[in-house]
Amino acid sequence: MKTIKSMLNHLYWADGRILDALEASDTKDKELLKLVRHIAVAERVWLSRLQGQGSAQYSLWEDTEELAAIQQMFEENAEQYRIYIEGLEESELDKMIDYASQSGVPFRTSVRDILLQVLLHGQYHRGQINRALRMDSAEPAPVDYITFARL
Template sequence: MFEHLHWANERLLEALQKIEGEKQEALRFFSHILFAEKVWLTRLQGLDSPPITLWDDVEIKDCAELVEQNKKGMTTYMKTLTNDDLDHIITYQNSKGIEFQNTVREILTHVA
């Protein structure tokens, strides 16, 4: 599923890079997805979610960097997982400070 996610992110990036003219709204939606992937990865790693504005206006180069960062980060993370790790419960707070708990398996499925 994550190979497909990375493939899709790269195809979206390529398509956005080819668009001439106004594409800020499309970049905004795409960057939201990429920022959310980054937040979920930090939660999976047991780190506090970075103070990321999920609805920022960004440039295409920022999206390109996020695509690569997320691919590298998630690939590295997934290589360390065992089957037992998938049932580990992650406790985190959403952007409004409300606490939630999900298993690694649930989070990975949601992100993919």
């Protein structure tokens, strides 16, 4: 549980860093903004599933130009994940969660695997964003876990 909590703390930090990099770049690249919004919405989708709620109301791929709205979503996600994790016993990590994908396909996945999905999914897309920032001669955000761990 200690590792998952530490990795979630990294996620909150990395979400903030990537938003800062996008804001500093003053990018108007709608695909990058769509991608960072996708990260925030996916975090929320998985949290809803962990909480036993549906997630059909969330659209994973929408255009946006509002970094402030995404930042607010990241902050709300972090607050809700903290509450969820604090109430979670280590023995519950192997509990199976029944849910439907965004397209309605039923699945059953452990809490542990869902949390790992959230952690890895965001890092994958932050890497894509950083690559695009570099290609646009903007400063990427160092979001590696080791950078966070050294703080």
